[in-house]
Each structure stands twice: as structure tokens, then as C-alpha cells.
Amino acid sequence: MVWIAIRMLTGDATKFYGLLFGIAFSTLLITQQLTIFVNLIERGASGVYNVPSADVWVMDPVSRTTDVNLPMPSTALDRVRSVPGVEWAVPHLRAAASVRTKEGDLEGVSVIGVDDATLIGLPRRMASGSTKVLEQPDAVVIDDVGTTRFFPEGYDPVGERLELNDQRAVIMGVADAIPSFTSQVTLYTRYSRALNFVPGTRNRLSFVLVGAAPGVDAKTLATRITDETGLRARTRDEFARDGIDFIIENTGIPLNFGITVMLGFIVGVAIVGLTFSLFIRDNIKQFGALKAIGVNNAKIRRMVAAQAAMVGSIGYGLGVLGTVAFIWSFSSNPTFKGFYIPWQVPLISLAAVTIILTLTGWIALRNVLRTEPAAVFR
Amino acid sequence: MSDVAPFAPGDPATAIATRGVVRDFTAGQQTIRVLHGIDLDVRAGELTYLVGESGSGKTTLISIMCGILWPTEGEVRLFGTDIYNLSDNELVDFRLRNVGFIFQQYNLIPAIDAAANAAVPLIAQGVDRGEARARATELLAALNIGDQADKLPSQLSGGQQQRVAIARALVHQPRLIVCDEPTAALDARSGRRVMDLLREVALADDRSVIIVTHDNRIFDLADRILVLEDGRITHDGRDMPKDY
Ligand SMILES: Nc1ncnc2c1ncn2[C@@H]1O[C@H](COP(=O)(O)OP(=O)(O)OP(=O)(O)O)[C@@H](O)[C@H]1O
Ligand SMILES: [Mg+2]
Numbered sequence: 001m002v003w004i005a006i007r008m009l010t011g012d013a014t015k016f017y018g019l020l021f022g023i024a025f026s027t028l029l030i031t032q033q034l035t036i037f038v039n040l041i042e043r044g045a046s047g048v049y050n051v052p053s054a055d056v057w058v059m060d061p062v063s064r065t066t067d068v069n070l071p072m073p074s075t076a077l078d079r080v081r082s083v084p085g086v087e088w089a090v091p092h093l094r095a096a097a098s099v100r101t102k103e104g105d106l107e108g109v110s111v112i113g114v115d116d117a118t119l120i121g122l123p124r125r126m127a128s129g130s131t132k133v134l135e136q137p138d139a140v141v142i143d144d145v146g147t148t149r150f151f152p153e154g155y156d157p158v159g160e161r162l163e164l165n166d167q168r169a170v171i172m173g174v175a176d177a178i179p180s181f182t183s184q185v186t187l188y189t190r191y192s193r194a195l196n197f198v199p200g201t202r203n204r205l206s207f208v209l210v211g212a213a214p215g216v217d218a219k220t221l222a223t224r225i226t227d228e229t230g231l232r233a234r235t236r237d238e239f240a241r242d243g244i245d246f247i248i249e250n251t252g253i254p255l256n257f258g259i260t261v262m263l264g265f266i267v268g269v270a271i272v273g274l275t276f277s278l279f280i281r282d283n284i285k286q287f288g289a290l291k292a293i294g295v296n297n298a299k300i301r302r303m304v305a306a307q308a309a310m311v312g313s314i315g316y317g318l319g320v321l322g323t324v325a326f327i328w329s330f331s332s333n334p335t336f337k338g339f340y341i342p343w344q345v346p347l348i349s350l351a352a353v354t355i356i357l358t359l360t361g362w363i364a365l366r367n368v369l370r371t372e373p374a375a376v377f378r
Numbered sequence: 379m380s381d382v383a384p385f386a387p388g389d390p391a392t393a394i395a396t397r398g399v400v401r402d403f404t405a406g407q408q409t410i411r412v413l414h415g416i417d418l419d420v421r422a423g424e425l426t427y428l429v430g431e432s433g434s435g436k437t438t439l440i441s442i443m444c445g446i447l448w449p450t451e452g453e454v455r456l457f458g459t460d461i462y463n464l465s466d467n468e469l470v471d472f473r474l475r476n477v478g479f480i481f482q483q484y485n486l487i488p489a490i491d492a493a494a495n496a497a498v499p500l501i502a503q504g505v506d507r508g509e510a511r512a513r514a515t516e517l518l519a520a521l522n523i524g525d526q527a528d529k530l531p532s533q534l535s536g537g538q539q540q541r542v543a544i545a546r547a548l549v550h551q552p553r554l555i556v557c558d559e560p561t562a563a564l565d566a567r568s569g570r571r572v573m574d575l576l577r578e579v580a581l582a583d584d585r586s587v588i589i590v591t592h593d594n595r596i597f598d599l600a601d602r603i604l605v606l607e608d609g610r611i612t613h614d615g616r617d618m619p620k621d622y
Contacts, residue, residue, distance in 0.1 A: 001502060004490060011489020289485035292446050293546075294474025295502050296467050374447035376481050377437045377558045 001295060005303035006310055008283060015282075018275040019311040020318065023353055026268025027319020030261050030349040031341070032326055037257040039339045043181040044247035045240035047094070050123045050177050054209035055218040057239045058089075058225055061232045063206075065243045066094055067110070067180070071203040072231070079229045080208045085216040086225070090115035091191050092207040095198040099187070100163040101150060109146070109185040111164070113194025120209055122175060122188055129158060129173025134190050140169045143177040145334040146185030162187075164197040179337055181247060265352055272311075273360035280304075280364040284371060292373035300368055308361040316353045320346050392455075393554060393586035394420040394443050399452035401438050401609075412438050414609045415452070422553070423584045425577055425599065427591055429618075430606035436590045437558055439606065443588065444477050444556045445469055457553055474502055478547030480557035484539050486531040486546075492518060492538075493527040496545035503550060510549075517545045521575065537568045544572070548579060558590045566595050573599045594618075 010016050042049075047066030048057070058080050063069035071093075080089045093113030098106050114121030119131050127144045134141060142150070142157055151157050162169045164187070175188060189197065195204055210233075212221045222233035234242060248254050280287070287300065295303075323341065330336040399416040402409050412435045420426055420443075428436050441447035442454060445461045454461055456476060461469055478499070486495045493515045494501075500510035515527045521541045523534075531539055540560070547555050555576070561569030573596045576587055589600075597603065597618050605613035613619045 003507065004487065004494070004498070004501065007489045007494075008487060009489075285483065285485050286487050289479070289481060290498070290502070291470075292473070292479055292481075293499055293502060294470050294472075294477075296470040298467075299502070372447070374441045376446075376479070376485060377441055 001290075001299050001303055002306040005306045008286070008303075009279070009307045009310060012279060012282070015275050015279040016311070019272055019279070020315045022268055022271030022275060023311055023315025023356070024318035024322065025271070026264050026356060027316050027349045027353055028322040028326075029264030029267070030352050031320055031323040031345055033257050033260045033264065034345045034348060035323060035327065035339065035341050037253065037261075038342050038345065039336075040181070040253060041244050041247045043179060044243035044245075046178040046180050046243075048236055048240040048243060051092075051121055051209060052124060052236070053120055053211065054092075054236060055212040056210040056222045056225065056233050056235055058208040058210055058229070058231050058233045059206070061230070063232060065246045066207075066239075067243075068246065069094060069206045071095075071200070072205045072208075073203050074205050076205055076229070076231060077208050080210060080225060080231070083221075083225050083228050085213050085221045087211040087213040087216075088118075088120075089208050089210045090118055090120045091205050092121050092209045093191055093194045093198065093204060094206045095194075095200070097164055097187075097198050099169075099185075102160065102162075107150070107185065109164075109187050110180065111194055111197050112186060112188045113191035113198075114188055115209075116190045116192050119190075120211075121191075123177040125176040127174040127176040128156070131173070133172035134188070136170075136172060138168050138170050138193070139172040139189065140164075140193075141173040141175050141188040142171050143175050143179070143186040143188075145177070145179040145183055145337055146187075147174055148334045149183070149185050165199055167196050169197065179334065183335065265356065268352070268356045269360060272356055273363060276308075276360045276364040277367070280367055284367065285376065287368045288371045288373060288376040291368075291371065292376045297369050301365060304361055304365045304368065308357040312353050312357045316350060319349065319353075391421050391423075392419050393422040393424075393457060394418070394588075395455045396443065397453045399439075399442055399449045399454065401435075401442060401447070402450045412609050413442070413449070416609075416611060418443075418604070418611065420586055420588065420602075422586050423581055424586055424601040425581060426586070426588045427597065427600040427603045428588060428606060429591060429597075429603060434606045435609045436606050440556050440558060440588060440590050444479070444554060445473050474499060475550070476553050478550070478552040478555040480540075480543050480547045480555065480560050482559040482562055484531075484543040486539060486542060488531050491528050491530055492523070492534065492542045492545075495531065495542050496549050498546055499550040499552075514545060514549050517549050518542070520579065521545055537564060537572075540564065540568075540572055541575075544575065544579075551583070553585055555585060555587045556589075557587070559592065560589060561591065561593050561596065569593060570596055570599075 060070040060072045077091050095111050097109055097111045099109045100106055122131055133139050147157050157171045160171045212218050218235040222235050225233035327339050396416050396418045399413055401413040402411050416439060428440060430436050442449050448462055461472060464472060493511050496514035496518055497510035501507060518524050518527050523538050523541050526534055526538055561572055577599060603615060603618055604611055
């Protein structure tokens with residue numbers, strides 16, 4: 001009977017494609033929007049992800065994220081270094097600055113000052129040039145996505161001069177970095193140089209980046225640093241999470257994406273529900289005849305379930321493929337740099353599709369189950 | 379109707395027996411009694427006509443007799459089984475094994491071909507699809523439309539569709555075949571041919587065939603004619619009453 005059910009479904013091409021479209025559309029909308037959402041809020045942690053060598057981030061107790069921080073006095077560095085279990089500790093400066101481009105435009109940038117000696121604080125890889133270039137005076141390294149904001153596509157920025165706080169800066173390399181949430185241009189330079197680029201008061205040390213000694217657990221070390229220095233210390237994972245939470249709490253992004261995902265779900269219910277009900281209504285005579293002939297309700301239920309499963313699996317597959325195609329086709333766009341589909345997302349849309357089909361299938365099925373077999377003689 | 383004998387359990391000649399069958403329909407506040415105590419015995423191997431004016435209760439009666447409509451009161455025995463005492467699923471299964479249906483609008487499934495349509499009762503019984511199809515095709519050949527087995531219902535003429543519907547009613551060799559207005563959609567000649575066919579194929583193995591019809595062109599083919607008037611049987615005989 002399942003075979004007959006499938007043939008009934010595919011035999012009605014308009015409704016079959018309508019159902020597929022509804023499911024595929026919902027899946028696409030939900031999967032794609034959730035994917036963008038997750039990737040976007042993860043950008044809140046990009047500052048942390050870009051420095052994978054730091055096990056612990058130490059900061060003023062009121063600092064919240066890589067971008068929302070209150071600088072500390074430079075003495076904090078030595079206090080952190082004296083805590084047992086600290087293998088190394090380096091200064092890290094993060095501040096906003098304005099840059100005047102060659103065209104004379106003023107642009108906001110983030111300036112990141114990395115440790116002069118070790119260059120810890122730079123992204124792991126360079127897109128062009130070597131990290132050595134920072135040894136030259138006035139040298140800055142720009143992030144790759146930021147490059148596309150300052151310069152035309154395909155332009156090599158190496159050698160370009162910028163004016164940072166009335167100081168001359170020369171771009172000497174391009175870092176392969178995860179873009180920040182705002183995709184703001186980021187300029188990396190040595191800590192000592194950064195102090196000149198960023199106007200400010202006595203306290204300039206945004207963070208102390210700490211490497212744990214072998215065998216020392218980051219969480220334990222962070223607690224110990226806080227206990228001994230009174231500073232806030234977060235492990236890499238905790239601080240990444242702080243950055244993400246900050247975006248979730250302080251922007252309308254979760255609400256906006258939530259609304260779109262909800263719409264995807266509702267549109268799915270509407271299209272699939274209507275088409276399914278129309279399909280069942282068109283076939284109600286046949287279902288009635290089957291019931292009279294001797295097909296019991298359990299078998300009818302199985303028939304409709306098979307129809308739903310067929311539409312669901314194909315439509316869902318198309319929707320996920322569509323998302324993959326979308327992410328893939330935009331992968332060269334700097335805004336979408338590094339976007340991936342977290343494994344939870346397809347599972348969530350699968351659950352949504354299952355709910356849509358169970359709900360609409362159940363509503364459509366009720367009509368069949370309610371049909372009296374005697375109705376076939378009418 | 380008081381002279382009807384009580385049930386004779388075990389009488390193999392009795393296909394259908396109804397006792398005191400009453401059916402009410404409720405429409406809004408009103409309850410209308412459509413059947414007023416029908417007592418009837420239908421023997422196996424007979425072609426029975428049920429005739430009467432529109433609204434007299436023919437469809438209601440035939441539906442109750444074949445197990446698709448519950449009577450408000452009374453008892454129906456099909457081949458000795460008190461069918462309305464069965465559970466829902468048992469009754470569905472009973473129909474699947476014992477009753478063949480021919481509907482006025484055929485109700486073929488548009489998406490599957492003639493052979494598959496004719497094979498539906500076997501498939502529903504769980505018979506292997508290939509075997510079900512083979513048996514259905516054989517029957518279509520016996521009904522002279524063997525060459526149409528691979529066509530979809532929409533590619534068949536009305537008469538051909540009717541034959542597919544007949545094949546579907548016979549393919550699982552049910553002991554009772556019920557038809558509501560099987561010839562209404564056909565011209566006189568086709569209608570007669572269908573009735574001849576039913577006589578020939580259906581009655582061959584001592585089956586019972588009950589046909590609801592208005593079609594006075596084919597009255598001469600019946601073994602027995604029952605006339606229903608306002609929910610009561612007012613005539614029972616081999617021929618139509620003179621004044622009808
Ligand atoms: N489901 C129902 N609900 C309410 N009333 C019904 C229902 N089915 C039948 N009736 C009523 O019962 C009466 C008999 O109906 P039935 O269909 O048995 O007549 P019929 O003899 O088959 O008529 P026709 O020749 O027009 O098919 C009619 O008055 C009809 O309105
Ligand atoms: Mg009728």
C-alpha cells in the first residue's frame with residue numbers, strides 16, 4: 001500500500017512539487033539563517049580566536065570583551081608574570097583609532113599592539129608578507145578582510161602609507177585573520193609602536209596574554225591569577241564565550257534571525273499544510289474507496305506517513321544542498337569569510353521539517369480517517 | 379414482514395440475512411428514519427436488484443448489507459458472521475476478504491495503471507505486488523481489456539474504466555459483490571454488456587451480487603428484484619411489479 005501511496009503522491013506533479021518546494025524552502029530558510037546567525041555571533045569571539053596561543057586572558061575587572069575593555073597600568077604585567085604556573089605573559093593592546101587614507105577619508109580602525117619580542121597577539125598565518133616585517137619602524141600589518149574595505153579588490157596594499165594619530169604608518173603585510181563582528185579594519189603593530197598610534201592616558205595595557213606552564217590547567221591558572229592579582233582572568237574558551245554572549249545580549253541579532261527562522265517555519269507549515277490538505281482532498285474519494293474495500297486506518301496512516309516521509313526527505317535534502325550552495329557561492333565574499341555549517345543546524349532544520357510534516361500530515365489525515373466508508377456510495 | 383424465518387445458522391445457501399434493520403439519520407434537530415425494519419435473506423448464486431425511487435433508502439440498505447454503514451438497530455449476518463458485532467478492524471478485514479465493491483464513479487486511483495488498480499484488494503491483503511498484478515492482468519484479459527492493463531485510468535474509456543472497476547471487485551474472489559448504479563454512466567448497450575459480464579463472472583462460483591439500479595433497460599437480467607419504498611420492501615419477486 002505504501003507503494004500505491006507514493007505513486008498517488010508523485011502522480012500529482014503539481015502538488016508533489018508544491019510540497020517539495022515548501023519543505024525545501026523552509027529548510028533553506030531555517031538552515032541558511034541559522035548558519036549565518038551562528039557564524040555572525042561567533043565573530044564576537046574573533047579577537048580571541050585570532051590569538052590561539054594565549055591560554056588565559058587577563059584584564060581589568062570591568063573589562064568584558066576584547067573590544068569592550070578598560071586599560072590597566074603597565075605594572076599589571078609583572079604582577080601576572082609572578083603568579084606560579086604562568087609560563088609566559090605578554091602585553092596586548094587593543095584600541096580604536098582613526099586613520100586618514102591616501103584619499104583623505106577618515107576611517108575607524110582597531111589597533112592591536114602585539115608583544116615586541118615574541119609577536120604573540122598576531123594571527124597565526126599571514127596572507128602575504130612575513131611577521132618579520134613588524135621589526136621595521138612604522139610597520140603595520142592589516143587584516144585581509146579589512147584590506148577589501150580600504151582598497152579596491154585585488155589591490156596589493158603592501159607599501160601603502162596611512163596616517164594614524166598624526167603618525168606615519170606603512171602597511172608591510174596582510175594577516176589571514178577571522179574578521180571582527182563589525183568587519184572593522186584591524187591594524188596590527190608592535191606594542192611599543194601602538195602606544196604612539198593610540199592617544200591615551202597613563203594606563204594603556206588592555207590585556208595580558210598568558211601561556212600556562214606545561215601540566216597547568218588554564219581554568220586553575222585563571223582562578224589563581226585572579227586570587228593573587230585581583231585582575232579578571234578568563235580562559236580562552238570562556239573569553240570567546242564572553243564575546244559571543246555580549247553580541248547576543250547587546251544586539252537585536254538573535255531576535256531578527258529568530259523572526260526569520262520562525263517565518264521560515266510558518267511559511268513551511270502554510271505551504272505544506274495547504275498543499276497536503278488539497279492533495280488529500282483531491283484523493284479523498286480514492287481513500288474512501290480503499291477504506292470501503294478493506295484498508296484499515298493503521299494502513300491509511302502508514303500511507304500518509306510514507307507520503308510525508310518522501311516529501312520530507314527529498315525537500316530537506318534540497319534545502320540543505322541549497323544552503324551548502326549558498327555558503328559555497330559566497331565563500332569568496334569577505335563578509336562570509338570562514339563561514340561553515342555547524343552540525344547542529346541541519347539537525348535543527350530536520351526537526352523543524354519533521355514537526356511541519358507531522359503537524360500538516362496529521363491535519364490532512366484527520367479528514368481521511370473521518371471519512372466514512374459509506375461515503376463512497378454517495 | 380413477520381413471516382420471515384429466524385436465522386438459520388449454518389444454512390450455506392444464505393449469503394446475507396438482515397433482521398429488523400433500522401437506520402436513522404440526524405440532520406440538525408431532526409431525526410429521519412430511512413429504513414423501517416428490514417428483514418431479508420439473500421441466497422448465494424443470485425443476482426439481486428434493489429430498485430426504488432430516489433431517496434427510498436437503497437444506498438443506505440446496500441451499505442448496511444455490505445458492512446460499511448452501521449444500522450441504528452437490527453442485525454446483519456454475512457455468511458453467518460454477525461458483522462456489526464466485530465471490532466472495527468475485524469470488520470475492515472472481513473470486507474477485504476469477503477466483499478467486492480463497484481462504485482458508480484469507479485473511484486480508480488489515477489496515478490496507477492489498470493492492472494495495479496484491479497490488484498488493489500490483493501495488495502491490501504498483503505499479496506506480493508508481482509503476483510497481485512499477474513492475477514489482476516489475467517482477470518482484465520477475461521474481461522476483454524487485457525491489452526489495456528498498462529494504461530492509466532485517464533487513458534481509458536468510461537466502459538473500460540468500468541471493467542477495471544469490475545476486475546477490482548472480483549480479483550480477490552469475494553463471496554459478495556455490491557454495486558450502486560453500475561450502469562448509470564453507460565449507454566444502453568454497454569450497460570447490458572456489463573450486466574451480462576457480472577452474471578457470467580460473478581455468479582459463476584456461487585457468489586451473491588446485489589445491484590442498486592434505476593436502469594429499467596436491464597431488469598430482465600435479475601434473479602430477484604426487491605422494491606424499496608420509503609424504507610420498506612414492498613415487492614420481492616423475479617419480475618418487476620406491473621404498476622411500477
Ligand atoms: N449521511 C446522511 N445523513 C443524513 N441523511 C442521509 C444520509 N444518507 C442518506 N440520507 C437520507 O436518507 C434517505 C435515503 O437515502 P439513500 O441515499 O439511501 O437513497 P437512495 O434510494 O439511494 O436514493 P438515490 O436513488 O437518489 O441514490 C434520503 O432522504 C437521504 O437524504
Ligand atoms: Mg443511492
